[in-house]
Amino acid sequence: MRSLILVIFCSFLFSSLSAQSLYVPRDVKKAYANGTRAMDGRPGKNYWQNHARYDITMTAMPPDRNIKGTESITYVNNSPDTLRNVIVKLFLNIHKPGAPREGGANPNYLTSGVHIDNFAVNGTQTKWRENPGLFTWQPVGLKQPLLPHDSVKFNVDWHYEISLESGREGMIDSTTYFLAYFYPRIAVYDDYAGWDVMNFVDSKEFYSDFNDYTVTLNVPKNYVVWGTGTLQKPESLLQPEVLKRFQQSMTSDDIIRVVTKEDLAAKRVTTQNAVNTWQFRATNIPDMAFGLSDHFNWDATSVVVDDKTQRRASAQAAYNDTAADYHYVAGYARHSLNWLSHNWPGIPYPYEKTTVFQGYAGMEYPMMANDETYADTNFSRFVAEHEIAHTYMPFYMGINETRYGFMDEGFATFFENLIGTADLGKEKADELFKQFRVDYWANDHSQEEDISIITYGSGVHWATEYAQQNPDISIDILDLRTLLPLDYEAIRVAVKQTGKVLLLHEDTLIGG
């Protein structure tokens, strides 16, 4: 009888599968129905995105670890919804003791997080209240709801202490800082999930609106600032010879040594005001990040990324002179811009520049990468190419990396393999791919088990219960979920994994 029911169920499943197409989650279905998304992947006729303008002025005076900022945010509600609250993201609260994190935290990574010193909504001073159970985001109620197509202005003063141990951001050394994710920002409110309230737990990355930014950094003399966006008035910041080299690099295919260790020693790099004010601007960009140092070399070159318009993009590197590989990194960055623009994805590099900054992160930011130094220059190039490939995914596409991290890593890894094949040949590129993208997971010894149990339905619970009662046996349980379609690949993996299989099912012996 049960078999008969199963057969009927399976044929029902089969016919409904062939009649419909792939499974569509409810939120996506809703977006199709509302016309904000279209079945072919293009924006629907009712598509919208919210947008903000950030004007940030900040002060960093190394070796003082205090970073202070004052910020205005004009947030525009392009959605058809009335918003009674906003979500403010405070990513650097990941450094607070007790913050949810996917990994552990070294004492040198911990800080007291971001402190909000002043908060105003539409010019009215408002008490900043934090829910102590929340870390990287806080809800903020609006006394006056934000109506569709209206905007609200926030003024925020904040400060934080840069962490001694650098992860995706932090101190590289006592006079080299990498500043990222530092400013309080409004979370994404989108058409299919509403407010993004996912925690930043350090492993999964970010989701951002396309915003406009003006960021002003006050730093001591002899500090150079590299960052996202167009540097305003370089002539007021750089001494004439350095300025000339910097400008030359914008039209030259050669690698120009804009700042060398000799220039740094002779203090002939920046204008000799006690404090220099560096300003960067960018529009329609998901984020801004900056690196600053008083002892980093600066190389720059450029390349035509758009053959039609002859637009060039700048490729730069900022590094400690002792990092031997970094003397080639501007060239690797230039090669990446050129190759990605002309081959895969074959879309002209969408920004004006990229800067690879020596740090510890192996991490991408719009127009920036923060990469370690390596003894093997092939590997330095491999990492630079990967991080620069991320320009397209997630930044240019604006995807939600927190929820769908596989998308941007998938594409960046795919581009990395293609450019690697062009650089080193297929055999070497595939070897690197296997070494860094496959072996670690394929040979994960924590996954090794004594026996595989293939089961479904109640059998899953019996098998789980048995495994718990018999901790001396390491059991791999495969829950088939459906018999039609039957997941042959999962079965093949389960059999191969242990070489021993037990089939467990709840049917009667006869007709089972």
Ligand SMILES: [Zn+2]
């Ligand atoms: Zn990546």
